[in-house]
Amino acid sequence: MRADLEIIEQWINPGSHVLDLGCGDGTLLDYLQREKQATGFGLEINPEHITSCMGRGVSVIEQNLDTQGLKNFEDQTFDVVLMTQALQAVRRPDIVLDEMLRLGREGIVTFPNFAYWRLRWYLMWRGRMPESETLPYKWYNTPNIHLCTFKDFEALCHRKKFRIKNRTVVDGEHQDRWFSALWPNMLGQTAIYRITRE
Amino acid sequence: MPDFHSPDSVGVVTPQTLHFAEPITLACGQTLPAYDLVVETYGELNADASNAILICHALSGHHHAAGYHSDEDRKPGWWDSCIGPGKPIDTSRFFVVSLNNLGGCNGSTGPGSINPETGQAYGPSFPVITVKDWVQSQAMLADRLGIHCWAAVVGGSLGGMQALQWSFSYPDRLRHAVVIASTPRLSAQNIAFNEVARKAITSDPDFHGGRFYDFNTIPRQGLMLARMVGHITYLSDASMGEKFGRELRDQAFKFGYDAEFQVESYLRYQGERFSETFDANTYLLMTKALDYFDPAYEFDDNLTAALKQSSCEFLVLSFSTDWRFTPARSEELVNAMIAARCKVSYAEIDAPWGHDAFLIPTPRYTDIFTAYLDRAAREVGA
Numbered sequence: 001m002r003a004d005l006e007i008i009e010q011w012i013n014p015g016s017h018v019l020d021l022g023c024g025d026g027t028l029l030d031y032l033q034r035e036k037q038a039t040g041f042g043l044e045i046n047p048e049h050i051t052s053c054m055g056r057g058v059s060v061i062e063q064n065l066d067t068q069g070l071k072n073f074e075d076q077t078f079d080v081v082l083m084t085q086a087l088q089a090v091r092r093p094d095i096v097l098d099e100m101l102r103l104g105r106e107g108i109v110t111f112p113n114f115a116y117w118r119l120r121w122y123l124m125w126r127g128r129m130p131e132s133e134t135l136p137y138k139w140y141n142t143p144n145i146h147l148c149t150f151k152d153f154e155a156l157c158h159r160k161k162f163r164i165k166n167r168t169v170v171d172g173e174h175q176d177r178w179f180s181a182l183w184p185n186m187l188g189q190t191a192i193y194r195i196t197r198e
Numbered sequence: 199m200p201d202f203h204s205p206d207s208v209g210v211v212t213p214q215t216l217h218f219a220e221p222i223t224l225a226c227g228q229t230l231p232a233y234d235l236v237v238e239t240y241g242e243l244n245a246d247a248s249n250a251i252l253i254c255h256a257l258s259g260h261h262h263a264a265g266y267h268s269d270e271d272r273k274p275g276w277w278d279s280c281i282g283p284g285k286p287i288d289t290s291r292f293f294v295v296s297l298n299n300l301g302g303c304n305g306s307t308g309p310g311s312i313n314p315e316t317g318q319a320y321g322p323s324f325p326v327i328t329v330k331d332w333v334q335s336q337a338m339l340a341d342r343l344g345i346h347c348w349a350a351v352v353g354g355s356l357g358g359m360q361a362l363q364w365s366f367s368y369p370d371r372l373r374h375a376v377v378i379a380s381t382p383r384l385s386a387q388n389i390a391f392n393e394v395a396r397k398a399i400t401s402d403p404d405f406h407g408g409r410f411y412d413f414n415t416i417p418r419q420g421l422m423l424a425r426m427v428g429h430i431t432y433l434s435d436a437s438m439g440e441k442f443g444r445e446l447r448d449q450a451f452k453f454g455y456d457a458e459f460q461v462e463s464y465l466r467y468q469g470e471r472f473s474e475t476f477d478a479n480t481y482l483l484m485t486k487a488l489d490y491f492d493p494a495y496e497f498d499d500n501l502t503a504a505l506k507q508s509s510c511e512f513l514v515l516s517f518s519t520d521w522r523f524t525p526a527r528s529e530e531l532v533n534a535m536i537a538a539r540c541k542v543s544y545a546e547i548d549a550p551w552g553h554d555a556f557l558i559p560t561p562r563y564t565d566i567f568t569a570y571l572d573r574a575a576r577e578v579g580a
Contacts, residue, residue: 017539039541051562054543054566055569057573060543062544072529
C-alpha cells in the first residue's frame with residue numbers, strides 16, 4: 001500500500017464510519033474494512049474505479065463533488081472524512097473542506113505542495129509552469145486547478161478556525177524524511193493533514 | 199437462427215409448475231387457499247444451497263428469463279443478455295431461479311385461472327396482489343427449493359421493487375439485493391400513466407367488467423392502447439428519434455388518419471401483439487401493485503427508517519435517459535440507504551434507451567453487474 005495511506009491508517013480508530021472522497025479503486029477503504037473493521041462509503045466518478053470498488057466489496061457511490069456537492073449526506077454522520085490527492089482538483093476546495101467537517105468529526109486531507117523546492121526551481125529557472133512526477137500535466141490539461149502550498153493551506157485552516165491535529169510531510173515516494181520536517185514548505189512534496197473544528 | 203448451442207447460452211430449458219397447497223394471506227386481507235407458480239431454473243444448486251439467485255420480473259415479464267423453449271424457438275428469454283454461462287448472472291456459478299409472479303398470465307395462478315370454488319375463471323374476483331405478497335410467495339418458493347438464503351435477489355423496474363421488498367420482509371434470507379432502474383415509490387406522473395392504461399382497458403366494451411372470458415373475447419383495443427402508452431414511457435425521446443425519426447411508411451403524406459409514420463405503425467404492432475398474449479386483468483393487477491408499492495408509508499414516509507430493517511448489501515443502478523424511473527429516484531433510494539448505514543453501491547449508467555436500458559447490455563452495465571456478482575459468488579464459494 002502507498003506510504004501515505006499507511007500513515008492515514010494509523011489515524012483511524014477501529015470500527016470508524018468513514019467517507020472517502022475520490023476513493024479511487026477502493027484500496028484504502030478495502031484495507032480499512034479488513035484491518036480496522038471500518039464501515040463507510042467511497043465517492044468516485046471514474047467508471048473503471050467504480051467497477052473495481054464494487055468487485056472488491058467497497059461501497060461506492062457515483063457522485064461528482066463539483067456538480068452534485070455533498071448535500072445528500074447528513075451532518076456528523078461519519079467519524080472521519082478522507083480526501084487523498086483530490087483537494088487540488090475540485091472547483092471549490094474551501095467549500096469541500098467545510099463540508100468534510102460538517103459530515104465528519106475529523107477530516108484527513110493529502111495534497112501536493114506547490115512550494116516544493118523542485119517546483120520553485122523549475123519555475124524560476126525555466127519560467128514555465130512546473131511539471132514533475134507528482135504533477136505530470138501541462139497547464140492547459142491539468143485536473144489540478146487549485147494547487148496550493150502548505151502555508152496557503154494552513155492559512156485557510158486558520159481563517160476557517162480549523163484545528164490541525166496532525167501534519168506529516170512526505171516526499172515523492174511518500175516517505176517521511178527527517179529533513180522535510182525541518183523546512184516543510186520548501187522540502188515537503190506531499191502533506192497529510194488531520195483537521196477538526198475548534 | 200437462434201444460437202442455443204452458443205457456450206454462453208443456457209440452451210433449451212423447460213419450465214415447471216409447482217403447486218402450493220398451503221394458503222397465502224395477502225395484503226388486501228384475502229386468502230388464496232392454494233396456488234401454482236411456474237418456474238424456470240438455470241445452473242446447479244450447490245451443496246449448502248448458498249449460490250441461488252432469484253430473478254424478479256417487471257410488469258409484463260414472466261418466468262422465461264433465459265434460454266430457449268425448443269430447438270425451433272426463435273427468441274430467447276427476456277433477460278438472456280444477462281443470464282448464462284460467463285454472463286453477469288453466471289449460470290456456471292449460480293443457481294438461478296426465475297418465476298412468473300402470482301397474478302400473472304403465463305401459467306402461475308392469476309385472474310385467468312380457474313377458481314376451484316366456482317369452476318370459473320377468477321376474473322375481477324382475483325385479489326389485488328402487492329409487491330409484499332409476491333415476496334411472500336417467493337419465500338414459499340425458496341422453502342420449496344431448499345434455499346434458506348439467496349446469494350442475491352435481482353430485478354429491474356418492478357422487479358427491483360421486489361428485490362427491495364425482500365430486504366424488508368426477510369432481511370436474513372438474502373445477502374445482496376440488486377435494484378436496477380427502479381424507485382422506492384411511484385410519482386404522481388407514474389401513477390397517472392398507469393391510470394391511463396387501466397382506463398383504456400376497463401372502458402373497452404369487450405372488457406365486460408373483467409368477465410371477458412365468459413364472453414369468449416378479449417379487450418383487444420384497450421390492452422393495445424395500454425401497451426402503446428406504456429411502451430412510450432419505456433423508451434427515450436432520443437432512442438425513438440434514432441429508431442424512427444419522422445420516417446414515413448410510404449413516400450408522401452396521405453392526409454388521412456391511418457398509421458403513416460413508422461413510429462405509429464411500430465406502436466400499433468407492439469400493442470396488437472401484446473393484446474393477443476397478455477391478460478387484461480393481470481395488466482390491471484400489475485399496474486396496481488406498482489402504484490401501491492411504498493415501503494416508507496408504514497414508517498411515516500421515512501424511507502431511512504424503513505431501510506433500517508434490512509441487513510443485506512445493495513447495488514443500485516440507474517440509466518441516464520430513463521424518464522420513467524429517473525436516476526434521481528434511484529438517488530433518493532441510495533441517499534436513504536446511506537442515512538440508514540446500509541452497505542450500498544450506486545452507479546448511473548450512460549445509455550440512450552430510456553427505461554428499457556436495463557434489458558440491453560452495454561459495456562459499463564455488463565462490467566459493473568459482472569464485477570458485483572463475481573464478488574457475491576466468491577463470498578459463497580461459487
